[in-house]
Every structure is written in structure tokens, then in C-alpha cells.
Amino acid sequence: MATIDGLPPLREVIAAHDLVARKQLGQNFLLDLNLTAKIARMAGDLSACDVLEVGPGPGGLTRGLLVEGARRVLAVEKDPRCLPALAEIAARYPGRLEVVNGDAMEIDPLAHLTPPIKVVANLPYNVGTELLIRWLTPKIWPPVWQSLTLMFQKEVAERIVAKPRGDHYGRLALLAQWRCEAKIVMHLPPEAFTPAPKVHSAVVHLTRLEAPRYPANEAILQRLTAMAFNQRRKMLRSSLKSWGPDIEDRLLAAGIPPTARAEEISLEGFCALAREVAT
Ligand code: SAM
Numbered sequence: 038m039a040t041i042d043g044l045p046p047l048r049e050v051i052a053a054h055d056l057v058a059r060k061q062l063g064q065n066f067l068l069d070l071n072l073t074a075k076i077a078r079m080a081g082d083l084s085a086c087d088v089l090e091v092g093p094g095p096g097g098l099t100r101g102l103l104v105e106g107a108r109r110v111l112a113v114e115k116d117p118r119c120l121p122a123l124a125e126i127a128a129r130y131p132g133r134l135e136v137v138n139g140d141a142m143e144i145d146p147l148a149h150l151t152p153p154i155k156v157v158a159n160l161p162y163n164v165g166t167e168l169l170i171r172w173l174t175p176k177i178w179p180p181v182w183q184s185l186t187l188m189f190q191k192e193v194a195e196r197i198v199a200k201p202r203g204d205h206y207g208r209l210a211l212l213a214q215w216r217c218e219a220k221i222v223m224h225l226p227p228e229a230f231t232p233a234p235k236v237h238s239a240v241v242h243l244t245r246l247e248a249p250r251y252p253a254n255e256a257i258l259q260r261l262t263a264m265a266f267n268q269r270r271k272m273l274r275s276s277l278k279s280w281g282p283d284i285e286d287r288l289l290a291a292g293i294p295p296t297a298r299a300e301e302i303s304l305e306g307f308c309a310l311a312r313e314v315a316t
Contacts (some may be wrong), residue, residue, distance in 0.1 A: 063161030
């Protein structure tokens with residue numbers, strides 16, 4: 038059957054290169070090229086962008102990105118078994134795909150790319166959250182990337198877009214929404230992947246804000262939210278007690294009842310408190 042790019046279907050690629058999925062590398066592959074092209078489109082226009090893809094595997098999403106017109110793709114893959122399959126894609130798109138064999142946690146792929154940069158990836162579940170936190174906490178803001186379009190387990194995606202009072206609301210939602218517009222743009226059932234994982238997945242699209250949504254010192258905001266959510270069901274006057282003897286006054290000055298709990302406080306409220314305790 039003809040594919041969208043004239044390269045062999047992914048099932049044939051996987052069989053030809055004997056790419057038996059390895060669980061310890063979080064290998065759940067997307068084999069439907071119409072689906073990977075659709076995920077690529079969720080990142081918006083790619084024709085004027087370099088794209089970073091973490092974990093291309095046999096290259097399903099990589100092919101989607103290239104079909105959708107990405108100017109250049111840098112694909113960082115830990116598993117050397119995938120390199121021959123990726124080399125075939127690179128040959129089909131001369132000068133547009135660079136593959137680096139390495140650990141995305143250790144190399145600085147953004148050094149290989151020319152802005153504007155978008156990150157698009159079906160992330161390995163074991164490093165996905167940590168990579169997201171790194172991308173959300175660069176040394177300077179705005180970061181070098183414009184947007185992140187990332188596949189996560191559904192539960193992680195829900196933690197990123199969560200609102201106060203919901204079960205998933207916590208530090209990840211606050212960090213992501215402080216610096217980005219974050220939305221779930223696609224839901225995928227386990228059967229969309231080979232092998233099928235136990236859980237559902239979702240694609241989150243994060244567009245960076247030029248400046249954080251509300252002013253606050255990042256280190257203070259991080260410390261406050263860590264203390265507050267470490268004891269998320271306690272009243273803030275108790276969970277933040279070790280901040281200092283005047284914490285109740287500070288909470289009141291920031292417009293927050295000292296009896297409120299972390300999960301009830303909006304991002305705006307935490308930023309107001311961070312500014313208040315900084316004075
Ligand atoms: N993008 C492919 C797809 O959608 O079919 C594969 C996605 S699979 C969920 C995750 C990929 O990340 C695997 O190919 C795995 O080998 C790779 N990987 C795992 N840990 C990695 C790491 N630390 N750095 C780079 N790649 C990694």
C-alpha cells in the first residue's frame with residue numbers, strides 16, 4: 038500500500054530492522070502515518086521552524102513532521118537499533134533530518150538548531166516529565182523554543198492543564214500555566230500504539246508566553262508551591278508555617294484565607310503570595 042511519503046509502511050520498517058519494542062526505553066510506537074501527520078499539524082506551521090524530536094524510534098512522527106513541511110528536524114534517539122531506519126528517512130529528505138544517537142537528558146540538542154524552534158515528541162514515559170520541567174525552567178525566559186507539542190500518558194497531560202480544586206492540580210500545572218498557554222489537543226487510546234500501553238495518552242500543546250503570566254520570583258514561587266503541595270490537604274497556615282512567624286499575615290495580605298488549602302489556590306494567588314513574602 039502506498040504511504041504518504043513513498044517510504045515503506047512502518048510495520049515493514051520495524052520487521053526489516055527487527056525493532057522489537059523495549060519496555061525499559063518506553064517504546065510504544067505510532068505506526069499510522071496519517072495519525073503522526075495529524076500530530077505534527079497540532080504544532081502549527083512548521084515550514085519556517087527547526088523541530089526538535091526526542092525519541093523518534095522507527096520514525097513515524099519524524100515522517101509526519103517532514104511530510105507536514107518542517108524546515109529541519111533534529112531527532113535525538115537513545116536506541117542505536119533505530120539508526121538504520123532513521124537513515125532511510127534522512128536519505129528521502131536530503132538536508133532536512135539530522136539524527137543524533139544519544140540520551141536527550143544529557144545532550145543539549147537546542148545547540149544544533151536554528152530558531153525559531155518547536156519541540157514535537159512522543160516522549161518516553163520515564164523521562165517525559167523531567168524533560169518538560171527542564172524546558173519550562175531555562176536560565177532565561179522567553180526560552181529558545183516557541184512551542185512544545187508533546188505526547189504524555191493521559192494522567193500527566195491532565196496534571197499539566199489542571200485547574201484549582203481538581204484532583205490533578207499541583208506544581209506541574211502551576212509551572213506550565215505560569216509560563217505557557219497549555220491545552221490538551223488530542224486523546225489517544227492504547228490501541229493507537231504498538232505495543233499497546235496499559236494507559237490512555239494525550240497530546241499537550243504548550244505555547245510559551247513572552248513573560249510569565251503574573252509577576253513573581255521563580256525561586257520563591259517554586260519553594261512556596263513545594264511546601265504547600267507537599268501537604269496539599271493541610272491548611273496553608275500549617276503547611277507554610279516554617280516559612281516564618283508572620284505567614285498568616287502574609288497570606289491575608291495576598292488575599293488568601295490562611296485556612297485555605299493548596300489545591301484551592303489559583304496561579305494568580307500563589308504569585309501574589311510569592312510577591313508578598315518577597316518584600
Ligand atoms: N516517536 C516514536 C513514535 O511515536 O512511534 C517513538 C516513541 S516511543 C514512546 C519513545 C522513544 O524514545 C523510543 O524510541 C525510545 O528508544 C526513545 N528514548 C527513550 N529514552 C530516551 C532518551 N533518554 N533519550 C532519547 N530517546 C529516548
